[in-house]
Amino acid sequence: MSSQRPPRQGSRAAEQPSTAKDGATPALAVEGLSKQFGSGADAVTAVNDVSFRIEQGTVVGLLGPNGAGKTTTIKSILGLVLPDSGRIRVQGIDMSESPRAAYRHVDGMLEGARNDYWRLTVRENLRYFSTIKGVKPDAVADRHERLLAKLDLLEKADVPVRDLSRGMKQKVSLASVLASESDLVFLDEPTLGLDVESSLTLRRELRRIVDERDLTAVVSSHDMDVIEDVCDRVIIMNEGEIIADDSVPAVLDQFTANAFAVTSPDITDGLLAIIRERFEVVEVTSTERGRRVEVATDSDGFYRLLALCRNHDVTLSAVGTVEPDLEDVFVEITGQGR
Ligand SMILES: Nc1ncnc2c1ncn2[C@@H]1O[C@H](COP(=O)(O)OP(=O)(O)OP(=O)(O)O)[C@@H](O)[C@H]1O
Structure with missing residues (x-):
């Protein structure tokens, strides 16, 4: 797990070197990202000059009240929204210059789910999502089995996803993201709809898998336990801007007991x-x-x-x-x- 401590609030791209202090290329670097929806009097600035970088192996919680700009930021990075300005680099690869190469590193689960194929079994879904990322599923079959075991899905591995409970489907979504071998994953509400015990298991396993594979993850959740348990660092957005960016203990330390x-x-x-x-x-x-x-x-x-x-x-x-x-x-x- 990375122990990097990012700059405090309000860091701007111009102040940041293109590589981290130790010379490593950050897993994700966002510089000056802005996006406005609509125009004239109806224009909404969803994201306003947002910059941050995430080092490899770090799990970042992205928080903010409704309408803060989190989804627009994530969708811009996933290529689902075209930003008005800004630069996004994944493992040093510029998203607008080499989108295919950059997207090979990225995957995500939006709004607590991803488009798993409900007619396919759990195992087939994992193989499918590996294949579309250019990974030969047979080469990672052992890894998939371990992933299924960790998420307690082995028993249901040959069941079509449509026949699973909501919580199980949620776990399959997560497994599919992790099976794709992407090294930068976006997880939006990963524990949505899970019971207390399943949520706890998922949190624990997620952290373990991330550490084991040195993954970089951005987690967005309304459940603060998820953020406190899983994340190294937290970025808080409000009205399209970053208003706090620090390690979870440092963010907590900024507030004395009242x-x-x-x-x-x-x-x-x-x-x-x-x-x-x-x-x-x-x-x-x-x-x-x-x-x-x-x-x-x-x-x-x-x-x-x-x-x-x-x-x-x-x-x-x-x-x-x-x-x-x-x-x-x-x-x-x-x-x-x-
Ligand atoms: N496609 C769109 N068209 C118009 N306005 C949009 C669109 N997408 C987002 N917005 C607006 O941009 C702002 C930021 O929205 P965004 O969805 O990024 O926030 P969020 O932090 O993800 O909120 P939530 O927690 O509610 O999902 C909001 O005011 C929202 O209404």
């Missing part, structure tokens, strides 16, 4: 009412150690809360900060929920 929690069996309804009057209570839960009250406040407020508890003879069984997760960070910087 919520605190106290827990005690001594927190009575009366005290809770006083706390509610003085603080913004986020959540009250019952725990084995007593009532847990979470308040949104800064550290000064937290000390006032502790003093209030002390004055009411409350013996605290737990106190602590509530660390922000990616969901909190996302809401904070985009001002919108998912």
Whole structure:
């Protein structure tokens, strides 16, 4: 897994060398990408001068509220949308100069699915998607078997895709993308519609396969657990622009805790009412150690809360900060929920 740390927010192509510091060509380099839909008063700028690069072996989460420009960015890279301006290079190959050579490296699964052939069996789909990428399926048959095993699809390998459950179809979609031997894959909502356990398995296997094959992946998901579990880095878009670009821990580190929690069996309804009057209570839960009250406040407020508890003879069984997760960070910087 790559440990590269990209530049902070607002990096621009002009400031970036064409190769990474260690001399390696990035798996993907997007420079000054812009796309407007419509014209005149109805014009919508979907993507506005977006630049980023992704080193080989990195998994990047692409996030943003609805209409942020994620799909337009991905579709531009996949050649499904013609950008107004900008340069896209895959493994150093310019997409507009040598599209065929560039597309050999790229594959994607859009909107939680890809066009698997429903009449073909699972195994046949994998062979088909290898073939269209110019890979001889017999040469990678062992790899396909391992992929099917990892995604728990072996038992269904000879079943036509149309006869599978939704979750299984989802896994076949993912397997087909991974079977194509592309080294840059776009996965849009890879866990959409999966139950909790299947989602967990898929996340774990996806990460393992990516590491094993040194793949580069761009993952777009409304499920922040997917991003936190699978991604090394996160790019957040809003209104067609990149507003954050950093490793997942660094993005989280930019936000200090702004919520605190106290827990005690001594927190009575009366005290809770006083706390509610003085603080913004986020959540009250019952725990084995007593009532847990979470308040949104800064550290000064937290000390006032502790003093209030002390004055009411409350013996605290737990106190602590509530660390922000990616969901909190996302809401904070985009001002919108998912
Ligand atoms: N084919 C199109 N014609 C006109 N406007 C479009 C078209 N495709 C996208 N847009 C507009 O461009 C903007 C960015 O859309 P895009 O689909 O790229 O956003 P997104 O971040 O993928 O959003 P979502 O999470 O809802 O899929 C939106 O305002 C959208 O309405």
